Amino acid sequence: MSAIEDLITELGRLPGVGRKTAQRLAYHLLKTPPGEARQLSRAIDRVVDEVHACSTCGNLSDSDPCEFCSDARRDGAVLCVVEEASDITAVEKSGHFDGVYHVLGGRLSPLDGMGPDDLNITALLTRLRGGVREVILATNPSVEGEATATYLHRLLRDLEGVRITRLARGLPVGGDLEYADGVTIAEAFTGRRDM
Amino acid sequence: MPHSASAHPSPQASGPEPATGAVRLGRIRLRDFRNFERLECELPAEGVMILGSNGAGKTNLLEAVYYLEVFRSFRGASDRELVRFGQEVFRVEATVEGPRGERTIAAAYSAAERRKQVEVDRREVSRLSDAIGGLGAVVFSLEDVEIVRGSPSGRRRFMDILLSLVEPGYVDALGKYRSVLSQRNEALKGGADRAQLEAWSAGLIEVGARVMEARARWVAGRAAAFDHYHSRIAGGARGVLGYRPSLGAPAGRAAAASDDEASAEGRPPSRAAWAEAFRAALERTRERERRRGVTVVGPHRDELAFTAQVGGEEERDLRTYGSGGQQRTAALALRLAEADTLRERLGREPVYLLDDVFAELDRERSGRLLQLLEEGRSGQVVLTSPKPSEVRLRGGLDVWRLRDGRLES
Ligand SMILES: [Zn+2]
Numbered sequence: 001m002s003a004i005e006d007l008i009t010e011l012g013r014l015p016g017v018g019r020k021t022a023q024r025l026a027y028h029l030l031k032t033p034p035g036e037a038r039q040l041s042r043a044i045d046r047v048v049d050e051v052h053a054c055s056t057c058g059n060l061s062d063s064d065p066c067e068f069c070s071d072a073r074r075d076g077a078v079l080c081v082v083e084e085a086s087d088i089t090a091v092e093k094s095g096h097f098d099g100v101y102h103v104l105g106g107r108l109s110p111l112d113g114m115g116p117d118d119l120n121i122t123a124l125l126t127r128l129r130g131g132v133r134e135v136i137l138a139t140n141p142s143v144e145g146e147a148t149a150t151y152l153h154r155l156l157r158d159l160e161g162v163r164i165t166r167l168a169r170g171l172p173v174g175g176d177l178e179y180a181d182g183v184t185i186a187e188a189f190t191g192r193r194d195m
Numbered sequence: 196m197p198h199s200a201s202a203h204p205s206p207q208a209s210g211p212e213p214a215t216g217a218v219r220l221g222r223i224r225l226r227d228f229r230n231f232e233r234l235e236c237e238l239p240a241e242g243v244m245i246l247g248s249n250g251a252g253k254t255n256l257l258e259a260v261y262y263l264e265v266f267r268s269f270r271g272a273s274d275r276e277l278v279r280f281g282q283e284v285f286r287v288e289a290t291v292e293g294p295r296g297e298r299t300i301a302a303a304y305s306a307a308e309r310r311k312q313v314e315v316d317r318r319e320v321s322r323l324s325d326a327i328g329g330l331g332a333v334v335f336s337l338e339d340v341e342i343v344r345g346s347p348s349g350r351r352r353f354m355d356i357l358l359s360l361v362e363p364g365y366v367d368a369l370g371k372y373r374s375v376l377s378q379r380n381e382a383l384k385g386g387a388d389r390a391q392l393e394a395w396s397a398g399l400i401e402v403g404a405r406v407m408e409a410r411a412r413w414v415a416g417r418a419a420a421f422d423h424y425h426s427r428i429a430g431g432a433r434g435v436l437g438y439r440p441s442l443g444a445p446a447g448r449a450a451a452a453s454d455d456e457a458s459a460e461g462r463p464p465s466r467a468a469w470a471e472a473f474r475a476a477l478e479r480t481r482e483r484e485r486r487r488g489v490t491v492v493g494p495h496r497d498e499l500a501f502t503a504q505v506g507g508e509e510e511r512d513l514r515t516y517g518s519g520g521q522q523r524t525a526a527l528a529l530r531l532a533e534a535d536t537l538r539e540r541l542g543r544e545p546v547y548l549l550d551d552v553f554a555e556l557d558r559e560r561s562g563r564l565l566q567l568l569e570e571g572r573s574g575q576v577v578l579t580s581p582k583p584s585e586v587r588l589r590g591g592l593d594v595w596r597l598r599d600g601r602l603e604s
Contacts, residue, residue: 108378108391108394109378110378110379110381110382110384110385110387111377111378111381115385115387115391116390116391143371143374143375143378143398144378146397146398147375147378147394147395147397147398148394150393150394150397150398151390151391151393151394154390154393154394155390
C-alpha cells in the first residue's frame, strides 16, 4: 500500500469520516508545510504515550490521579457519573459543578455487546464506601442512558447515607450531554431530582 | 334499522357533526413517482373522479398524495420501490389549504443516497414527526379488508399510523418503545440477570404505557361510531371494535368498549394504570420470556378485534368467521371512524381518497356507503374507478381519464 493510501485508510477509520473526507484531509495534509503536519503527528504520539485512564475515576488524563481527583478545592463527597470522559468537558462548561467525576466508559447496550461487566462499576462501588454524600447519575437521556441510570440506581439505592439523583430532563430528547450547551446543562444540574 | 339512535349516547353515533370547512388539495406535482414521469394537475374544490384501466396508475396517484400525509407508502412499499424504473429520485408536491392556511408540502427521496427530504413551504423539516399529518387525508382502499382478515401486525399498523397523525408524542413513544424492546430482547437472549432486565423493563413500561393508553382511548372513543357505521353499511348487523391488549386490560375496567360497557365502566384506564398492569404482566411472564429469549407481552403483541352479528344473533370474530363482504364492511366502518378522528383533530373535513372502493361491494352496501359519504361530509373527494360508474358524490364530480401515467380531462 502506498504511503498516501495508508494515510487515507487510517483517517477513514475515524468516526464520522467517510472515504471522501479522508481523501480530502490526506491531500490537505500533503499541501500544508511539513512542520504543521509533524505537529499533528507528534500530538497523536503524545496522547497515545502520555494519556491514560485515571485509576480513581476513569477520566482520560496525562496525570494519575487526574486533575479533578487531585484538586483539593473540589468536593469529593459529590460524584457525577458520566458515560464517557468527553462528557466531563461538557459538564465543566456549565460551571455549575464542583464535585468529582466517575467515568463508566460506555452505557448498557446489549445490541452492542455492552453489559455491566464492560462498565467501570466495580471501581464506583469501591469509591462509595468512603464518605460519598451524593451520586448524580448524568448518563445521556437516550434509551440506553436511561437504562444504565436505572440499573445503577437499583445497585446503589440501599447504600446508607448516599443520595442518588438524576439530571433533570432539560436536555433535548436523545441529545447527548456532549452536544448540550452550558446553560442547558447547568439547568439540568440545578433541577436534578432524587431517583 | 334494528336499533334507534338513542341507543348510542355518543355524538359520533348519529353521524358526524358538520365541520366548519374542509381541507382542499390544490396543485399536485409528481416527478418520477411509480409510473409517472411528470404529472401536474389542479384539483377541483369538490374533487374528481379518475377513470383508468388497471395498471394506468390510479392507485399510484393516491399513494403519491397520501405520501405527503405519512411520508411512506400506504401500500407498505419501500421508498425505493416508489422511484420510477431506471430513475434515482422521486418528488411529490402538493398545495393544500388546511387549518394552517395554504401550504406547500413536498417530499423527495433519493435511492442513491437513501435519503428522504420533506419540505413545508419550501423549508426542509428536520424531524419527520413535525410534518406528519400535515395534509389531513384518509384513504379508503380495497386492501383495507386485510386490516380485518390479515395478520395482527396489520391491525397494529393501522392504529400506529392513525395515532401518529392525531396523538402528539405518539410517534416518539413508539420509536422509543421499539428501541427499548430490541435491547431488552437482546438482553434476554444473552441470559442477562434480573437487575439488567429490570433496567430495560423500566423504559419499556414507561413508553409502552403511553402507547397502550392512547390505543385504548382511541378505541373506546370510536367504538360507538364504528358500531353505527357498521350497522348502517351492513343494513342492521351491529359491529364491535375492541382493543385487546396482550397483557389484559388494567384491573376492574373493560378495554373492549362496546357502548354499553363504556357507559358502565366510565373512562378508559389511565396511563399509570397501564404502567402498573404492564409491570405485573412482565412479572408474570418472567419464566416464559427467559425460556423463549424474547419479550412476550406488551403493545408489540396487541390486537384489535372486530366482531359482529354473523348469520344470527350471536357476535363472532370477523377475522375468522366473517365473509368477504362482512370483513369489507368492518374495514369501511373503521375508515369512517378514522375520518371522524381526523376531522376532530383538524377542525375541518379531511380529504377523502377513495381507491375503487365501490367495486367489490354489492349494490345495497354500495348505496349505503355512498349515503354515509354524503351525509354531513363535505370533504374533497378523489375517487378512482376502472370504468364510468353511476356513483354520484358531491353533486357529481368532474371526470378525468388516466392513461399510461398521463391525465386527460
Ligand atoms: Zn480522576
